[in-house]
Amino acid sequence: MIKARVTVTLKNGVLDPQGKAIEKSLGALGFGGVGSVRQGKVFDVELDTKDRKKAEADLSAMCEKLLANTVIEDYHVDIL
Amino acid sequence: MTTSAVILFPGLNRDRDMIAALTKISGKAPAVVWHTETALPEADLYVIPGGFSYGDYLRAGAIAARSPVMDALRGKAAAGSRILGVCNGFQILTEAGLLPGALMRNAGLNFVCREVLLEVVNAETMFTRGYAQGQILRCPVAHHDGNYFADAKTLAGIEDNGQVAFRYASGTNPNGSVNDIAGIVSQQGNVLGMMPHPENLIEPAHGGMDGRALFEAALERLEKNAA
Numbered sequence: 158m159i160k161a162r163v164t165v166t167l168k169n170g171v172l173d174p175q176g177k178a179i180e181k182s183l184g185a186l187g188f189g190g191v192g193s194v195r196q197g198k199v200f201d202v203e204l205d206t207k208d209r210k211k212a213e214a215d216l217s218a219m220c221e222k223l224l225a226n227t228v229i230e231d232y233h234v235d236i237l
Numbered sequence: 238m239t240t241s242a243v244i245l246f247p248g249l250n251r252d253r254d255m256i257a258a259l260t261k262i263s264g265k266a267p268a269v270v271w272h273t274e275t276a277l278p279e280a281d282l283y284v285i286p287g288g289f290s291y292g293d294y295l296r297a298g299a300i301a302a303r304s305p306v307m308d309a310l311r312g313k314a315a316a317g318s319r320i321l322g323v324c325n326g327f328q329i330l331t332e333a334g335l336l337p338g339a340l341m342r343n344a345g346l347n348f349v350c351r352e353v354l355l356e357v358v359n360a361e362t363m364f365t366r367g368y369a370q371g372q373i374l375r376c377p378v379a380h381h382d383g384n385y386f387a388d389a390k391t392l393a394g395i396e397d398n399g400q401v402a403f404r405y406a407s408g409t410n411p412n413g414s415v416n417d418i419a420g421i422v423s424q425q426g427n428v429l430g431m432m433p434h435p436e437n438l439i440e441p442a443h444g445g446m447d448g449r450a451l452f453e454a455a456l457e458r459l460e461k462n463a464a
Binding site for chain 1: 295296299303331332337338339341342343344345346384386387388413
């Protein structure tokens with residue numbers, strides 16, 4: 158079995174009001190010097206295969222088809 | 238008599254209002270099609286109503302857009318059939334790639350439920366021809382993810398092609414949508430997606446009728462009702 162972590166984040170230049178709200182809240186908690194916060198999603202995926210190349214290809218296809226909306230989001234796949 | 242079909246996904250909640258509007262304006266109840274169907278009946282207008290399909294899990298409209306029925310709807314879109322998506326229906330159509338861009342979390346982060354003003358930006362589409370160019374309509378909105386976004390190139394394309402059907406007018410943009418965009422049509426003009434709810438302003442009991450002409454146009458009832 159292969160375990161992977163997929164990270165989906167908003168593309169640069171896409172406004173992230175949730176990240177902004179988190180950033181402000183960190184400031185209110187007294188954390189100084191927080192330049193910016195961008196929030197996103199993490200998917201931990203287990204695949205029934207030992208084939209790393211196939212896993213990478215499948216995960217990319219999953220991102221393109223469902224996990225990310227590539228109009229506004231970028232994705233990154235890490236095989237763990 | 239014109240016919241319509243409403244596509245249902247689990248979690249939609251504005252379907253009854255939409256079915257009532259279509260029934261009253263076309264004179265015939267729409268066919269109701271469950272999301273697991275792989276074929277659609279013949280109809281003059283296909284509608285995806287609003288709500289929260291699949292609880293808006295992952296992204297608003299994302300799961301519904303990958304349902305079996307959407308391949309059939311893609312076929313209808315390519316064949317030139319009229320398709321209307323309202324609110325979650327708009328989100329589903331963008332997630333399915335039937336309309337450009339994406340609908341993101343409202344810029345103010347709050348769910349907004351209020352009346353806005355809409356400007357009819359293109360009165361020549363098959364959905365808006367019952368309005369005058371530049372006409373201002375009242376229309377309710379109720380959504381959490383209505384912040385329309387498209388990259389600069391896509392945006393320039395839809396503006397140049399006259400694909401912006403409605404804009405929020407007079408500073409009533411409730412969600413931060415780029416260029417105040419409230420509704421767009423596809424490149425061929427046969428698919429309309431909009432965040433506001435025209436089905437909730439179709440008869441005097443609603444407190445206004447500004448949404449009615451959209452359905453009259455889409456259901457080819459304009460001439461009949463005027464006569």
